[in-house]
Amino acid sequence: MTGEKTVGEGITPIILDSISDGVFTVDPGWRITFFNRAAEEITGVTREEAVGRFCWEVFRSSICERECALKQTLKTGNPVVNKAVYIVNADGRRLPISISTGVLRDRHGKMLGGVETFRDLSQVEELRKELYGRHTFMDIISRNRRMQQIFTILPDIARSNSTVLIQGPTGSGKELLARAIHNLSPRREKPLVAVNCAALPDTLLESELFGYEAGAFTDARKSKPGRFALARGGTIFLDEIGDISPALQVKLLRVLQEKEFEPLGAVCPVKADVRVVAATNRDLAAMVAEGGFRQDLYYRINVFSITLPSLAERREDIPLLVEHFIQKLSLLQGKVIEGISPEAMALIMGHDFPGNIRELQNVIEHAFILCRGGLILPEHLPAYLQNGNEEKGRPAGGLTMAEMEERVLREALVRHKGNRTRAARELGINKTTLWRKMKRYGIKFPDDNHGQTVG
Template identity: 75%
Template structure:
C-alpha cells in the first residue's frame, strides 16, 4: 500500500472518532482537522487548514500556557487537561485536551498533534449535581447541612425568632439572608447590624434611633435599624456581645413588639422579625450570668447550629469550585480549577476561619496563578508548610481522604450502604466499588 493510501485510511479513521483531532507543522499552521474538530469548534476544515492553530482553536491557554508548545519544548505530553475554547459562534465550550509530538520516518520532529473532547455534557451534569447541593446560595453536601436545607422553607414561612449558632466565618449571615428571602417578608428590607462592632451607647441609638435634641449634636431625628427594617427582618449578628443593660431593652421589644427611640415620648410599634446569630454558646453564658435567661428563651424559639468547615470537609471541593467560578467572572480570568496536590493541602487544614478563610485562600491563589490550575505554590505559605507536617488520623492524598470520608459516612449511617451513598451523593454501586478499592471495613453492617 502506498503512502497516499495509508494517509487516506488514517484520515477515514480519524474522521470517524468523536474526539477532535488537529495537527500542526513546525510553523504552527494546521495541517489536518478532523470532522469532530469541525463540529466542536464550528470551524469548517477548509477554513482551518493552513491557518495558525491559535486563530482557530482560541483556547483559554493559547496565549500563556499553550499545551502543544509545552509538549514540543519538553517532549512531555499533556493528558486530559481541562480548558475552554471559544467556538465560531462566540460560545465558551469546555473541553479536555491531550497533546503529542509528530515525527517522520527518521524520528525528526515535524509538528504536533492535539486531541480534544467536548465536555459540555459533563459540565451540564456537573452543574446539575452541584445544584443538588445548593440551596439559596448556600453550598453543601454535608448531611447536617442537608438537614438544615430541608427545614429552611418551614422555618422561613413562620414568623418566629431564629437563633443561628456557629463559629466565625461559617455562613451565619448567608443563612439569615436565605431565611429572609424565602419568607413572606422577602419584599421588605433585611437590615443587619453587628452587635460586636459598636460600643453600647452607639449600638442603642443605632438599633432604636433618636429624636432631634435627644443629646448634644442630635440636630435632626434619625431612624434606627428597627425602623428601617419595619415590615421586614432585622439580623442581629454576634448578639452574645451586647451588654446586660441593652439586653433588657431588647427583651422589651421582643415582648411588647414596640420600641422607644432615644428622646421619644411615646413608643413605636415594631413589625419586625428577629434573626439573631452568635459564635458563642449562649446557654453557657446564661449559666455564667452573662446573658439574660429570659432573653435567651425569647430568641431561642428556633435554633440552627452551623457546623465548622473542619466537620464538613466534603464541601471543600464544591466551595473551591464555586469560588473559582465567581472569581473568574469578577477578575476576568480563566483559572481552570485546582490541582490534586493543592486540594490535598486544603483538606489537611483545620480552617479556624471556616468558609471565609477558604474564600480568602482562593482569592490569594488567584493573584499568584496566571492561568491553568491552582497549585500548592499559589496557596498561602502557612498552607504549604502543612505538606511537611503529619496529620493525625487523616491521609495526605485525596484517595486516603476519600476513604476516610466514606468510612465516616458509613459510621454515621450504621453501616447502611444505601443511606451512606445518598449522603455522599453517589450511586450505591459506586460506593461499593470504592469500599472494595480502599479495603474499607464496613462498621456494624446490617444489610
C-alpha cells in the same frame, strides 16, 4: 508537508477517524495538516475548511492568545495532559474540553510539527452543574447531611414570624443563613437590616439600634432612625448577640416582649413591626448558667435554634466551596482560572480551617492573586498551608486527598448503616461509582439492603 505524511499513510488516518477524541496536527508554521472526524463534530468545522489554515483560526480556545499549550510543548518538548480549557465552535457556542499535546516526529526523530487531542466535556459539565445545583440552597452550598437537614426545614422556619437563634463558629455562614430565612419569608419584599453587635460600644449600639430624637444628646441636631425602624416590615439580623451588655439586654428584651422600642430622647414608644433573627458564636446556655446573659432574653430569642457545623465537620463540602469561590472570583476579577491541582486540593483538605468558610474563601482569593492562569498550584496557597506539610506529599492534617476521600466514604456509609443507595445520594455520586471507590479503598461494609458485606 501534507497531512498524510504527518500522521502516516495508510491505516493511521482511518484509526484516528474511528476514535471519539478530536485530533489535529500542525506543521512548524502552525498550519493544520490533519483534522479527524471527531474534531469536525466537536468544532463544527469540516476537514476541508480546517486543513491548511492556522490552528488558532479553527480551534478558538481560551488559551490560544495567552498560553498556547501546543506552542509550549513544541518549545519545551514536554507534553500537556488533560488541560481544561474552553473553545468556541462554529456556531459561536462555548464548549468545555480537555486537551493533550505532543511533539510529532518522524522515525528518525526529526520534528514534523505538533499534535493535539481534545475531548468534549459538555456532558461532564452538565452533570457537574446538576450536582452543583442539587447541593445549592439559597446561595448556601453543602452536601453535608446536617446541612441538608437544615435546608429541609428552612422554608417552614421562614414562613413563621418567630424569632430564630443561629449558633455556630465564626465564619460558618450565619449571616448567609439569616438572609436565606428572610428571602424565603413573607417579609422578603421589605428590608433585611444587619447589625454586628460586637462591633460597637454599648452607647453607640443603643442609638444604632433604636435611633434618637433631635436634642437627645450633644450634637444630635436632627433625628436619626435606628436599625429597628429601618427594618420596619422586614427582618433585623442581630449578629454576635452574645456580646451585648446586660443593660442593653434589658432594652432588647422589651422590644421582643412588647413589640415596641423608644428612640433616645423620645417620649412615646414606637411599634416594632420586625422579625428578629439573632446569631452568636458563643454558648449562650453556658453564659446564662454563669450569669453573663439574661435567662428571660435567652428564651425569647431561642424560639427556634439552628446550629451550623464548622467546616472541619463538613469536609465533604470543601471541593464544592472551592469550585464556587473559583467561579465567583473569575467573574469578579475577569481572570481565567481553570481549577485547582490535586496537590493544592490535598493541602486544603488536610487543613482544619479554624476560620471556617470565611478562611477558605480568603485562601482561594490569595491563590487568585498569585495564579496567572491555568490551575491553582500549592505554591499559590498561603505559606501556612504549605509549611504545614510536615511529611512530603502529605498535608498538614495528616491525610492525602485519597485518604480524605476514603474517610468521607466511610463516614457516609456509617451514617446510612451501609445503605449504598442512600450514601451515594448524599455524596452526589452514582451507586456504581460508590461501589467502585469502595473496591479501590478496600472498604468492606454490611449492605443494609441485602445484609451482605460489600466492597
